[in-house]
Amino acid sequence: MATSAGTNTIASRDLRLESLTKEFATFTAVKSLDLVVPQGKFFALLGPSGCGKTTTLRMVAGLDTPTSGHIYLGDQEVTYDKPYKRPVNTVFQNYALFPHLDIFENVAFGLKRRGIKDIKKEVGDMLDLVELTSQSTKKPTQMSGGQQQRVALARALINRPEVLLLDEPLGALDLKLRRAMQIELKRIQTEVGLTFIHVTHDQEEAMTMADTIAVMNGGVIEQMGAPGELYDNPKTTFVANFLGQSNLLSGDIVGRDGQQVIATLQGTKVSVLADRAHADSGSGWIGIRPEKVMLAEVGGQIDAPGNRIEGGVISDVSFVGVSTQYLIRMPWGQELMAFEQNTGHRGLFSVGTRVDVSWRPEYAFLLDASQDATAGTTDADE
Ligand SMILES: Nc1ncnc2c1ncn2[C@@H]1O[C@H](COP(=O)(O)OP(=O)(O)OP(=O)(O)O)[C@@H](O)[C@H]1O
Ligand SMILES: [Mg+2]
Structure with a gap:
Protein backbone atom coordinates (compact mmCIF):
# COMPACT_ATOMS: atom_id res chain seq x y z
CA MET A 1 0.00 0.00 0.00
CA ASN A 233 -33.53 21.45 -1.62
CA PRO A 234 -33.26 20.14 -5.19
CA LYS A 235 -31.37 22.45 -7.52
CA THR A 236 -32.75 21.19 -10.82
CA THR A 237 -36.13 20.03 -12.10
CA PHE A 238 -34.58 16.64 -12.86
CA VAL A 239 -33.58 16.11 -9.22
CA ALA A 240 -36.92 17.52 -7.98
CA ASN A 241 -38.81 14.96 -10.07
CA PHE A 242 -36.48 11.97 -9.98
CA LEU A 243 -36.00 11.98 -6.22
CA GLY A 244 -39.59 11.78 -5.03
CA GLN A 245 -42.27 13.85 -6.73
CA SER A 246 -42.73 17.59 -7.01
CA ASN A 247 -45.39 20.10 -7.97
CA LEU A 248 -43.71 22.71 -10.15
CA LEU A 249 -45.74 25.89 -10.51
CA SER A 250 -44.92 28.61 -12.95
CA GLY A 251 -44.28 31.92 -11.18
CA ASP A 252 -42.69 35.32 -11.71
CA ILE A 253 -39.84 36.28 -9.45
CA VAL A 254 -40.29 39.70 -7.85
CA GLY A 255 -36.99 39.84 -5.99
CA ARG A 256 -35.20 39.23 -2.77
CA ASP A 257 -36.53 40.44 0.56
CA GLY A 258 -34.09 39.67 3.37
CA GLN A 259 -33.79 35.91 3.74
CA GLN A 260 -36.61 35.29 1.30
CA VAL A 261 -37.24 35.45 -2.40
CA ILE A 262 -40.68 36.72 -3.33
CA ALA A 263 -42.56 35.55 -6.39
CA THR A 264 -46.07 35.83 -7.71
CA LEU A 265 -48.00 32.73 -8.57
CA GLN A 266 -51.10 33.45 -10.65
CA GLY A 267 -51.51 36.74 -8.82
CA THR A 268 -50.83 35.40 -5.32
CA LYS A 269 -47.66 36.49 -3.57
CA VAL A 270 -45.56 33.57 -2.32
CA SER A 271 -42.16 33.37 -0.68
CA VAL A 272 -39.28 30.92 -0.78
CA LEU A 273 -36.29 30.81 1.56
CA ALA A 274 -33.28 32.37 -0.15
CA ASP A 275 -31.12 29.27 0.29
CA ARG A 276 -33.75 27.21 -1.55
CA ALA A 277 -34.05 29.68 -4.39
CA HIS A 278 -31.96 28.70 -7.39
CA ALA A 279 -33.16 31.50 -9.63
CA ASP A 280 -33.39 35.19 -8.77
CA SER A 281 -35.14 36.95 -11.63
CA GLY A 282 -37.51 36.38 -14.50
CA SER A 283 -39.80 33.42 -14.32
CA GLY A 284 -39.24 30.38 -12.14
CA TRP A 285 -40.66 27.05 -11.12
CA ILE A 286 -42.00 27.19 -7.58
CA GLY A 287 -41.60 23.68 -6.25
CA ILE A 288 -43.58 22.08 -3.47
CA ARG A 289 -43.61 18.40 -2.49
CA PRO A 290 -47.06 16.73 -2.54
CA GLU A 291 -46.94 15.79 1.15
CA LYS A 292 -46.33 19.45 2.02
CA VAL A 293 -49.51 20.59 0.25
CA MET A 294 -52.36 21.11 2.71
CA LEU A 295 -56.01 21.20 1.77
CA ALA A 296 -59.14 22.71 3.24
CA GLU A 297 -62.67 23.17 2.02
CA VAL A 298 -63.18 26.62 0.50
CA GLY A 299 -62.60 29.25 3.20
CA GLY A 300 -61.76 26.59 5.82
CA GLN A 301 -58.87 26.86 8.20
CA ILE A 302 -55.47 25.56 7.07
CA ASP A 303 -52.65 25.09 9.51
CA ALA A 304 -50.08 26.94 7.40
CA PRO A 305 -49.03 30.57 7.46
CA GLY A 306 -49.20 32.27 4.08
CA ASN A 307 -49.08 31.00 0.51
CA ARG A 308 -52.75 30.15 0.34
CA ILE A 309 -54.11 29.59 -3.14
CA GLU A 310 -57.85 29.54 -3.71
CA GLY A 311 -60.16 28.06 -6.28
CA GLY A 312 -58.99 24.46 -6.50
CA VAL A 313 -61.30 21.56 -7.31
CA ILE A 314 -60.52 17.94 -6.40
CA SER A 315 -60.20 16.07 -9.69
CA ASP A 316 -58.94 12.69 -8.53
CA VAL A 317 -58.79 10.74 -5.28
CA SER A 318 -56.67 7.62 -4.75
CA PHE A 319 -57.02 5.96 -1.39
CA VAL A 320 -53.85 4.04 -0.53
CA GLY A 321 -54.56 2.99 3.04
CA VAL A 322 -52.13 4.99 5.16
CA SER A 323 -52.59 8.00 2.94
CA THR A 324 -54.71 9.49 0.21
CA GLN A 325 -53.37 10.99 -2.97
CA TYR A 326 -55.37 13.90 -4.40
CA LEU A 327 -55.16 15.74 -7.66
CA ILE A 328 -56.45 19.29 -7.43
CA ARG A 329 -57.26 21.23 -10.58
CA MET A 330 -56.26 24.85 -10.08
CA PRO A 331 -58.03 27.83 -11.70
CA TRP A 332 -55.22 28.16 -14.28
CA GLY A 333 -55.70 24.56 -15.40
CA GLN A 334 -52.72 22.89 -13.76
CA GLU A 335 -53.24 19.84 -11.56
CA LEU A 336 -51.46 19.80 -8.22
CA MET A 337 -50.75 16.63 -6.32
CA ALA A 338 -51.26 16.37 -2.56
CA PHE A 339 -50.56 13.43 -0.24
CA GLU A 340 -52.49 13.41 2.98
CA GLN A 341 -52.00 11.03 5.90
CA ASN A 342 -55.25 9.29 6.81
CA THR A 343 -55.20 10.38 10.43
CA GLY A 344 -58.99 10.45 10.51
CA HIS A 345 -59.18 14.08 11.66
CA ARG A 346 -61.69 14.63 8.88
CA GLY A 347 -63.23 12.56 6.10
CA LEU A 348 -61.78 12.22 2.60
CA PHE A 349 -62.62 14.85 0.03
CA SER A 350 -64.59 13.61 -2.93
CA VAL A 351 -64.09 14.50 -6.58
CA GLY A 352 -65.63 17.87 -7.36
CA THR A 353 -65.13 19.35 -3.87
CA ARG A 354 -63.93 22.94 -3.99
CA VAL A 355 -60.80 23.42 -1.93
CA ASP A 356 -58.06 25.89 -1.06
CA VAL A 357 -54.46 24.76 -0.95
CA SER A 358 -51.59 25.98 1.13
CA TRP A 359 -48.07 25.11 2.24
CA ARG A 360 -45.54 26.36 4.70
CA PRO A 361 -43.24 28.71 2.78
CA GLU A 362 -40.13 27.14 4.31
CA TYR A 363 -40.81 23.93 2.35
CA ALA A 364 -40.97 25.54 -1.07
CA PHE A 365 -38.06 25.75 -3.49
CA LEU A 366 -37.49 27.82 -6.57
CA LEU A 367 -35.88 26.65 -9.82
CA ASP A 368 -34.87 28.30 -13.05
CA ALA A 369 -37.79 28.23 -15.50
CA SER A 370 -35.54 27.54 -18.47
CA GLN A 371 -35.48 23.89 -17.38
CA ASP A 372 -38.02 21.35 -18.56
CA ALA A 373 -40.60 20.91 -15.79
CA THR A 374 -41.05 17.22 -16.69
CA ALA A 375 -37.34 16.28 -16.59
CA GLY A 376 -36.87 13.21 -14.44
CA THR A 377 -40.56 12.25 -14.35
CA THR A 378 -41.53 8.81 -15.60
CA ASP A 379 -43.24 10.45 -18.57
CA ALA A 380 -40.00 12.11 -19.60
CA ASP A 381 -38.13 8.81 -19.29
CA GLU A 382 -40.26 7.03 -21.86
N1 LIG B 1 -19.54 -1.03 -24.61
C1 LIG B 1 -20.34 -0.04 -24.98
N2 LIG B 1 -20.34 0.46 -26.25
C2 LIG B 1 -21.15 1.48 -26.59
N3 LIG B 1 -21.99 2.10 -25.76
C3 LIG B 1 -22.04 1.66 -24.50
C4 LIG B 1 -21.21 0.57 -24.02
N4 LIG B 1 -21.49 0.38 -22.71
C5 LIG B 1 -22.41 1.29 -22.39
N5 LIG B 1 -22.75 2.06 -23.44
C6 LIG B 1 -23.73 3.16 -23.44
O1 LIG B 1 -23.37 4.07 -22.44
C7 LIG B 1 -24.53 4.56 -21.77
C8 LIG B 1 -24.37 4.34 -20.28
O2 LIG B 1 -24.47 2.94 -20.02
P1 LIG B 1 -24.44 2.36 -18.56
O3 LIG B 1 -24.44 0.89 -18.66
O4 LIG B 1 -23.33 2.98 -17.80
O5 LIG B 1 -25.83 2.87 -17.99
P2 LIG B 1 -26.50 2.63 -16.57
O6 LIG B 1 -26.67 3.97 -15.94
O7 LIG B 1 -25.75 1.60 -15.81
O8 LIG B 1 -27.95 2.11 -16.97
P3 LIG B 1 -28.85 0.92 -16.32
O9 LIG B 1 -29.58 1.54 -15.16
O10 LIG B 1 -29.78 0.58 -17.43
O11 LIG B 1 -27.95 -0.21 -15.95
C9 LIG B 1 -25.71 3.85 -22.40
O12 LIG B 1 -26.30 4.72 -23.32
C10 LIG B 1 -25.10 2.66 -23.08
O13 LIG B 1 -25.85 2.32 -24.23
MG1 LIG C 1 -26.18 -0.37 -15.20
Whole structure:
Protein backbone atom coordinates (compact mmCIF):
# COMPACT_ATOMS: atom_id res chain seq x y z
CA MET A 1 0.00 0.00 0.00
CA ALA A 2 1.18 3.48 -0.75
CA THR A 3 2.07 5.68 2.16
CA SER A 4 1.02 9.28 2.34
CA ALA A 5 3.07 11.54 0.13
CA GLY A 6 3.12 14.16 2.82
CA THR A 7 -0.01 16.24 2.30
CA ASN A 8 -2.63 15.94 4.96
CA THR A 9 -5.34 17.55 2.93
CA ILE A 10 -6.60 14.24 1.47
CA ALA A 11 -8.31 12.02 4.03
CA SER A 12 -6.50 8.72 4.11
CA ARG A 13 -8.33 6.52 1.61
CA ASP A 14 -11.10 8.52 0.01
CA LEU A 15 -11.98 7.48 -3.53
CA ARG A 16 -11.55 10.40 -5.91
CA LEU A 17 -12.63 10.63 -9.52
CA GLU A 18 -11.17 13.53 -11.44
CA SER A 19 -12.57 14.63 -14.82
CA LEU A 20 -13.38 11.00 -15.47
CA THR A 21 -14.66 10.52 -19.01
CA LYS A 22 -15.68 7.49 -21.03
CA GLU A 23 -16.43 7.75 -24.71
CA PHE A 24 -17.70 4.85 -26.73
CA ALA A 25 -17.49 5.03 -30.54
CA THR A 26 -20.10 7.73 -31.04
CA PHE A 27 -21.33 8.31 -27.55
CA THR A 28 -19.99 9.87 -24.34
CA ALA A 29 -21.37 7.76 -21.49
CA VAL A 30 -19.58 9.58 -18.65
CA LYS A 31 -18.69 13.25 -19.00
CA SER A 32 -15.86 14.68 -16.96
CA LEU A 33 -17.05 13.35 -13.65
CA ASP A 34 -15.57 14.87 -10.47
CA LEU A 35 -16.42 13.04 -7.33
CA VAL A 36 -15.08 12.29 -3.85
CA VAL A 37 -16.41 9.29 -1.98
CA PRO A 38 -15.25 9.60 1.64
CA GLN A 39 -13.66 6.52 3.15
CA GLY A 40 -16.09 4.34 5.08
CA LYS A 41 -19.24 5.98 3.72
CA PHE A 42 -22.26 4.47 2.03
CA PHE A 43 -22.46 6.30 -1.26
CA ALA A 44 -25.29 5.87 -3.77
CA LEU A 45 -25.08 6.60 -7.47
CA LEU A 46 -28.67 7.17 -8.53
CA GLY A 47 -29.99 7.80 -12.00
CA PRO A 48 -32.20 6.55 -14.82
CA SER A 49 -31.29 3.74 -17.18
CA GLY A 50 -28.42 4.62 -19.49
CA CYS A 51 -27.10 7.59 -17.48
CA GLY A 52 -23.64 6.05 -17.05
CA LYS A 53 -23.76 4.40 -13.61
CA THR A 54 -22.40 1.00 -14.60
CA THR A 55 -19.78 2.58 -16.86
CA THR A 56 -18.56 4.66 -13.89
CA LEU A 57 -18.35 1.59 -11.65
CA ARG A 58 -16.57 -0.41 -14.32
CA MET A 59 -13.89 2.25 -14.57
CA VAL A 60 -13.43 2.23 -10.79
CA ALA A 61 -13.20 -1.56 -10.83
CA GLY A 62 -10.73 -1.49 -13.73
CA LEU A 63 -13.04 -3.34 -16.11
CA ASP A 64 -13.21 -0.34 -18.47
CA THR A 65 -10.39 2.07 -19.27
CA PRO A 66 -11.33 5.75 -19.05
CA THR A 67 -10.94 7.84 -22.20
CA SER A 68 -9.49 10.54 -19.95
CA GLY A 69 -9.37 11.53 -16.29
CA HIS A 70 -8.03 9.98 -13.12
CA ILE A 71 -9.05 7.65 -10.32
CA TYR A 72 -7.34 7.89 -6.93
CA LEU A 73 -7.59 5.98 -3.70
CA GLY A 74 -6.18 8.39 -1.17
CA ASP A 75 -3.13 9.73 -2.96
CA GLN A 76 -2.51 6.54 -4.92
CA GLU A 77 -3.53 6.72 -8.57
CA VAL A 78 -5.20 3.50 -9.77
CA THR A 79 -6.61 4.70 -13.11
CA TYR A 80 -4.74 2.13 -15.19
CA ASP A 81 -4.11 -0.59 -12.60
CA LYS A 82 -5.30 -4.08 -13.48
CA PRO A 83 -8.60 -4.98 -11.76
CA TYR A 84 -7.03 -7.61 -9.49
CA LYS A 85 -4.41 -5.09 -8.34
CA ARG A 86 -7.05 -2.71 -6.99
CA PRO A 87 -8.42 -3.02 -3.47
CA VAL A 88 -11.88 -2.99 -5.01
CA ASN A 89 -14.51 -5.74 -5.33
CA THR A 90 -17.78 -5.74 -7.18
CA VAL A 91 -21.14 -7.37 -6.48
CA PHE A 92 -23.40 -7.51 -9.51
CA GLN A 93 -27.13 -7.99 -9.91
CA ASN A 94 -26.70 -11.56 -11.19
CA TYR A 95 -24.53 -12.76 -8.36
CA ALA A 96 -23.07 -15.72 -10.31
CA LEU A 97 -22.19 -18.05 -7.44
CA PHE A 98 -20.33 -21.27 -8.25
CA PRO A 99 -23.21 -23.76 -8.54
CA HIS A 100 -21.11 -26.86 -7.80
CA LEU A 101 -19.63 -25.42 -4.58
CA ASP A 102 -21.50 -25.20 -1.29
CA ILE A 103 -21.94 -21.87 0.48
CA PHE A 104 -18.86 -22.29 2.67
CA GLU A 105 -16.69 -23.02 -0.38
CA ASN A 106 -18.21 -20.15 -2.34
CA VAL A 107 -17.32 -17.72 0.42
CA ALA A 108 -13.88 -19.31 0.93
CA PHE A 109 -13.01 -19.01 -2.75
CA GLY A 110 -11.10 -15.71 -2.62
CA LEU A 111 -9.02 -16.82 0.37
CA LYS A 112 -8.10 -20.15 -1.20
CA ARG A 113 -7.11 -18.50 -4.44
CA ARG A 114 -4.69 -16.35 -2.52
CA GLY A 115 -3.22 -19.52 -0.99
CA ILE A 116 -4.48 -18.80 2.52
CA LYS A 117 -4.70 -22.10 4.45
CA ASP A 118 -6.41 -21.33 7.72
CA ILE A 119 -9.76 -20.19 6.42
CA LYS A 120 -12.26 -21.73 8.77
CA LYS A 121 -12.54 -18.87 11.24
CA GLU A 122 -12.59 -16.16 8.61
CA VAL A 123 -15.28 -17.85 6.53
CA GLY A 124 -17.23 -18.58 9.70
CA ASP A 125 -17.09 -14.90 10.73
CA MET A 126 -18.21 -13.81 7.30
CA LEU A 127 -21.16 -16.25 7.29
CA ASP A 128 -22.07 -14.88 10.72
CA LEU A 129 -22.01 -11.35 9.38
CA VAL A 130 -24.48 -12.18 6.62
CA GLU A 131 -26.45 -14.46 8.95
CA LEU A 132 -26.05 -17.64 6.94
CA THR A 133 -24.07 -19.79 9.38
CA SER A 134 -26.72 -22.50 9.45
CA GLN A 135 -26.78 -22.68 5.63
CA SER A 136 -23.09 -23.28 5.00
CA THR A 137 -23.43 -26.77 3.49
CA LYS A 138 -26.22 -25.86 1.07
CA LYS A 139 -25.67 -25.38 -2.64
CA PRO A 140 -26.66 -22.03 -4.20
CA THR A 141 -29.70 -23.51 -5.96
CA GLN A 142 -31.09 -24.54 -2.57
CA MET A 143 -31.24 -20.92 -1.42
CA SER A 144 -33.56 -17.97 -1.98
CA GLY A 145 -32.55 -14.98 -4.07
CA GLY A 146 -31.92 -12.88 -0.97
CA GLN A 147 -29.77 -15.57 0.60
CA GLN A 148 -27.75 -15.96 -2.59
CA GLN A 149 -27.21 -12.23 -2.69
CA ARG A 150 -25.88 -12.36 0.88
CA VAL A 151 -23.47 -15.13 -0.16
CA ALA A 152 -22.28 -12.94 -3.03
CA LEU A 153 -21.73 -10.14 -0.54
CA ALA A 154 -19.79 -12.38 1.83
CA ARG A 155 -17.71 -13.68 -1.06
CA ALA A 156 -16.73 -10.13 -2.01
CA LEU A 157 -16.19 -8.88 1.56
CA ILE A 158 -13.87 -11.75 2.52
CA ASN A 159 -11.27 -10.27 0.18
CA ARG A 160 -11.25 -7.23 2.46
CA PRO A 161 -11.56 -4.66 -0.32
CA GLU A 162 -11.28 -1.02 0.62
CA VAL A 163 -14.12 -0.18 -1.70
CA LEU A 164 -17.07 -2.41 -2.44
CA LEU A 165 -18.97 -1.65 -5.62
CA LEU A 166 -22.57 -2.80 -5.78
CA ASP A 167 -24.27 -2.62 -9.17
CA GLU A 168 -28.04 -2.96 -8.65
CA PRO A 169 -27.36 -5.88 -6.30
CA LEU A 170 -30.99 -6.11 -5.22
CA GLY A 171 -32.48 -5.72 -8.69
CA ALA A 172 -33.50 -9.36 -9.02
CA LEU A 173 -35.35 -9.50 -5.70
CA ASP A 174 -39.04 -8.94 -5.12
CA LEU A 175 -40.08 -5.76 -3.34
CA LYS A 176 -40.45 -7.15 0.17
CA LEU A 177 -37.14 -8.99 0.11
CA ARG A 178 -35.54 -5.96 -1.44
CA ARG A 179 -36.64 -3.77 1.46
CA ALA A 180 -35.35 -6.32 3.98
CA MET A 181 -32.01 -6.59 2.17
CA GLN A 182 -31.64 -2.80 2.10
CA ILE A 183 -31.69 -2.71 5.88
CA GLU A 184 -29.39 -5.73 5.99
CA LEU A 185 -26.86 -4.21 3.60
CA LYS A 186 -26.81 -0.97 5.56
CA ARG A 187 -26.22 -2.91 8.78
CA ILE A 188 -23.35 -4.86 7.23
CA GLN A 189 -21.76 -1.70 5.84
CA THR A 190 -21.93 -0.03 9.25
CA GLU A 191 -20.45 -3.11 10.85
CA VAL A 192 -17.51 -3.52 8.47
CA GLY A 193 -16.98 0.23 7.93
CA LEU A 194 -15.89 -0.10 4.30
CA THR A 195 -16.61 2.34 1.52
CA PHE A 196 -19.68 1.14 -0.37
CA ILE A 197 -20.71 2.55 -3.73
CA HIS A 198 -24.17 1.39 -4.48
CA VAL A 199 -25.63 1.87 -7.94
CA THR A 200 -29.38 1.96 -8.23
CA HIS A 201 -32.17 3.56 -10.20
CA ASP A 202 -34.53 3.17 -7.24
CA GLN A 203 -34.69 6.52 -5.45
CA GLU A 204 -36.26 5.05 -2.33
CA GLU A 205 -33.47 2.53 -2.09
CA ALA A 206 -30.85 5.26 -2.37
CA MET A 207 -32.56 7.40 0.26
CA THR A 208 -32.96 4.57 2.79
CA MET A 209 -29.38 3.39 2.58
CA ALA A 210 -26.94 6.09 1.59
CA ASP A 211 -25.05 8.70 3.58
CA THR A 212 -24.59 10.60 0.33
CA ILE A 213 -26.46 10.37 -2.96
CA ALA A 214 -25.10 11.53 -6.29
CA VAL A 215 -27.93 11.99 -8.79
CA MET A 216 -26.63 11.20 -12.25
CA ASN A 217 -28.25 12.19 -15.53
CA GLY A 218 -26.88 11.90 -19.05
CA GLY A 219 -23.32 11.14 -17.96
CA VAL A 220 -23.02 13.98 -15.44
CA ILE A 221 -23.81 14.45 -11.76
CA GLU A 222 -26.69 16.86 -11.38
CA GLN A 223 -26.52 17.16 -7.61
CA MET A 224 -24.91 15.43 -4.69
CA GLY A 225 -25.65 15.50 -0.98
CA ALA A 226 -27.28 13.83 2.00
CA PRO A 227 -30.69 12.30 1.14
CA GLY A 228 -32.66 14.87 3.18
CA GLU A 229 -30.72 17.74 1.69
CA LEU A 230 -31.37 16.62 -1.89
CA TYR A 231 -35.01 15.96 -1.18
CA ASP A 232 -35.68 19.28 0.56
CA ASN A 233 -33.53 21.45 -1.62
CA PRO A 234 -33.26 20.14 -5.19
CA LYS A 235 -31.37 22.45 -7.52
CA THR A 236 -32.75 21.19 -10.82
CA THR A 237 -36.13 20.03 -12.10
CA PHE A 238 -34.58 16.64 -12.86
CA VAL A 239 -33.58 16.11 -9.22
CA ALA A 240 -36.92 17.52 -7.98
CA ASN A 241 -38.81 14.96 -10.07
CA PHE A 242 -36.48 11.97 -9.98
CA LEU A 243 -36.00 11.98 -6.22
CA GLY A 244 -39.59 11.78 -5.03
CA GLN A 245 -42.27 13.85 -6.73
CA SER A 246 -42.73 17.59 -7.01
CA ASN A 247 -45.39 20.10 -7.97
CA LEU A 248 -43.71 22.71 -10.15
CA LEU A 249 -45.74 25.89 -10.51
CA SER A 250 -44.92 28.61 -12.95
CA GLY A 251 -44.28 31.92 -11.18
CA ASP A 252 -42.69 35.32 -11.71
CA ILE A 253 -39.84 36.28 -9.45
CA VAL A 254 -40.29 39.70 -7.85
CA GLY A 255 -36.99 39.84 -5.99
CA ARG A 256 -35.20 39.23 -2.77
CA ASP A 257 -36.53 40.44 0.56
CA GLY A 258 -34.09 39.67 3.37
CA GLN A 259 -33.79 35.91 3.74
CA GLN A 260 -36.61 35.29 1.30
CA VAL A 261 -37.24 35.45 -2.40
CA ILE A 262 -40.68 36.72 -3.33
CA ALA A 263 -42.56 35.55 -6.39
CA THR A 264 -46.07 35.83 -7.71
CA LEU A 265 -48.00 32.73 -8.57
CA GLN A 266 -51.10 33.45 -10.65
CA GLY A 267 -51.51 36.74 -8.82
CA THR A 268 -50.83 35.40 -5.32
CA LYS A 269 -47.66 36.49 -3.57
CA VAL A 270 -45.56 33.57 -2.32
CA SER A 271 -42.16 33.37 -0.68
CA VAL A 272 -39.28 30.92 -0.78
CA LEU A 273 -36.29 30.81 1.56
CA ALA A 274 -33.28 32.37 -0.15
CA ASP A 275 -31.12 29.27 0.29
CA ARG A 276 -33.75 27.21 -1.55
CA ALA A 277 -34.05 29.68 -4.39
CA HIS A 278 -31.96 28.70 -7.39
CA ALA A 279 -33.16 31.50 -9.63
CA ASP A 280 -33.39 35.19 -8.77
CA SER A 281 -35.14 36.95 -11.63
CA GLY A 282 -37.51 36.38 -14.50
CA SER A 283 -39.80 33.42 -14.32
CA GLY A 284 -39.24 30.38 -12.14
CA TRP A 285 -40.66 27.05 -11.12
CA ILE A 286 -42.00 27.19 -7.58
CA GLY A 287 -41.60 23.68 -6.25
CA ILE A 288 -43.58 22.08 -3.47
CA ARG A 289 -43.61 18.40 -2.49
CA PRO A 290 -47.06 16.73 -2.54
CA GLU A 291 -46.94 15.79 1.15
CA LYS A 292 -46.33 19.45 2.02
CA VAL A 293 -49.51 20.59 0.25
CA MET A 294 -52.36 21.11 2.71
CA LEU A 295 -56.01 21.20 1.77
CA ALA A 296 -59.14 22.71 3.24
CA GLU A 297 -62.67 23.17 2.02
CA VAL A 298 -63.18 26.62 0.50
CA GLY A 299 -62.60 29.25 3.20
CA GLY A 300 -61.76 26.59 5.82
CA GLN A 301 -58.87 26.86 8.20
CA ILE A 302 -55.47 25.56 7.07
CA ASP A 303 -52.65 25.09 9.51
CA ALA A 304 -50.08 26.94 7.40
CA PRO A 305 -49.03 30.57 7.46
CA GLY A 306 -49.20 32.27 4.08
CA ASN A 307 -49.08 31.00 0.51
CA ARG A 308 -52.75 30.15 0.34
CA ILE A 309 -54.11 29.59 -3.14
CA GLU A 310 -57.85 29.54 -3.71
CA GLY A 311 -60.16 28.06 -6.28
CA GLY A 312 -58.99 24.46 -6.50
CA VAL A 313 -61.30 21.56 -7.31
CA ILE A 314 -60.52 17.94 -6.40
CA SER A 315 -60.20 16.07 -9.69
CA ASP A 316 -58.94 12.69 -8.53
CA VAL A 317 -58.79 10.74 -5.28
CA SER A 318 -56.67 7.62 -4.75
CA PHE A 319 -57.02 5.96 -1.39
CA VAL A 320 -53.85 4.04 -0.53
CA GLY A 321 -54.56 2.99 3.04
CA VAL A 322 -52.13 4.99 5.16
CA SER A 323 -52.59 8.00 2.94
CA THR A 324 -54.71 9.49 0.21
CA GLN A 325 -53.37 10.99 -2.97
CA TYR A 326 -55.37 13.90 -4.40
CA LEU A 327 -55.16 15.74 -7.66
CA ILE A 328 -56.45 19.29 -7.43
CA ARG A 329 -57.26 21.23 -10.58
CA MET A 330 -56.26 24.85 -10.08
CA PRO A 331 -58.03 27.83 -11.70
CA TRP A 332 -55.22 28.16 -14.28
CA GLY A 333 -55.70 24.56 -15.40
CA GLN A 334 -52.72 22.89 -13.76
CA GLU A 335 -53.24 19.84 -11.56
CA LEU A 336 -51.46 19.80 -8.22
CA MET A 337 -50.75 16.63 -6.32
CA ALA A 338 -51.26 16.37 -2.56
CA PHE A 339 -50.56 13.43 -0.24
CA GLU A 340 -52.49 13.41 2.98
CA GLN A 341 -52.00 11.03 5.90
CA ASN A 342 -55.25 9.29 6.81
CA THR A 343 -55.20 10.38 10.43
CA GLY A 344 -58.99 10.45 10.51
CA HIS A 345 -59.18 14.08 11.66
CA ARG A 346 -61.69 14.63 8.88
CA GLY A 347 -63.23 12.56 6.10
CA LEU A 348 -61.78 12.22 2.60
CA PHE A 349 -62.62 14.85 0.03
CA SER A 350 -64.59 13.61 -2.93
CA VAL A 351 -64.09 14.50 -6.58
CA GLY A 352 -65.63 17.87 -7.36
CA THR A 353 -65.13 19.35 -3.87
CA ARG A 354 -63.93 22.94 -3.99
CA VAL A 355 -60.80 23.42 -1.93
CA ASP A 356 -58.06 25.89 -1.06
CA VAL A 357 -54.46 24.76 -0.95
CA SER A 358 -51.59 25.98 1.13
CA TRP A 359 -48.07 25.11 2.24
CA ARG A 360 -45.54 26.36 4.70
CA PRO A 361 -43.24 28.71 2.78
CA GLU A 362 -40.13 27.14 4.31
CA TYR A 363 -40.81 23.93 2.35
CA ALA A 364 -40.97 25.54 -1.07
CA PHE A 365 -38.06 25.75 -3.49
CA LEU A 366 -37.49 27.82 -6.57
CA LEU A 367 -35.88 26.65 -9.82
CA ASP A 368 -34.87 28.30 -13.05
CA ALA A 369 -37.79 28.23 -15.50
CA SER A 370 -35.54 27.54 -18.47
CA GLN A 371 -35.48 23.89 -17.38
CA ASP A 372 -38.02 21.35 -18.56
CA ALA A 373 -40.60 20.91 -15.79
CA THR A 374 -41.05 17.22 -16.69
CA ALA A 375 -37.34 16.28 -16.59
CA GLY A 376 -36.87 13.21 -14.44
CA THR A 377 -40.56 12.25 -14.35
CA THR A 378 -41.53 8.81 -15.60
CA ASP A 379 -43.24 10.45 -18.57
CA ALA A 380 -40.00 12.11 -19.60
CA ASP A 381 -38.13 8.81 -19.29
CA GLU A 382 -40.26 7.03 -21.86
N1 LIG B 1 -19.54 -1.03 -24.61
C1 LIG B 1 -20.34 -0.04 -24.98
N2 LIG B 1 -20.34 0.46 -26.25
C2 LIG B 1 -21.15 1.48 -26.59
N3 LIG B 1 -21.99 2.10 -25.76
C3 LIG B 1 -22.04 1.66 -24.50
C4 LIG B 1 -21.21 0.57 -24.02
N4 LIG B 1 -21.49 0.38 -22.71
C5 LIG B 1 -22.41 1.29 -22.39
N5 LIG B 1 -22.75 2.06 -23.44
C6 LIG B 1 -23.73 3.16 -23.44
O1 LIG B 1 -23.37 4.07 -22.44
C7 LIG B 1 -24.53 4.56 -21.77
C8 LIG B 1 -24.37 4.34 -20.28
O2 LIG B 1 -24.47 2.94 -20.02
P1 LIG B 1 -24.44 2.36 -18.56
O3 LIG B 1 -24.44 0.89 -18.66
O4 LIG B 1 -23.33 2.98 -17.80
O5 LIG B 1 -25.83 2.87 -17.99
P2 LIG B 1 -26.50 2.63 -16.57
O6 LIG B 1 -26.67 3.97 -15.94
O7 LIG B 1 -25.75 1.60 -15.81
O8 LIG B 1 -27.95 2.11 -16.97
P3 LIG B 1 -28.85 0.92 -16.32
O9 LIG B 1 -29.58 1.54 -15.16
O10 LIG B 1 -29.78 0.58 -17.43
O11 LIG B 1 -27.95 -0.21 -15.95
C9 LIG B 1 -25.71 3.85 -22.40
O12 LIG B 1 -26.30 4.72 -23.32
C10 LIG B 1 -25.10 2.66 -23.08
O13 LIG B 1 -25.85 2.32 -24.23
MG1 LIG C 1 -26.18 -0.37 -15.20
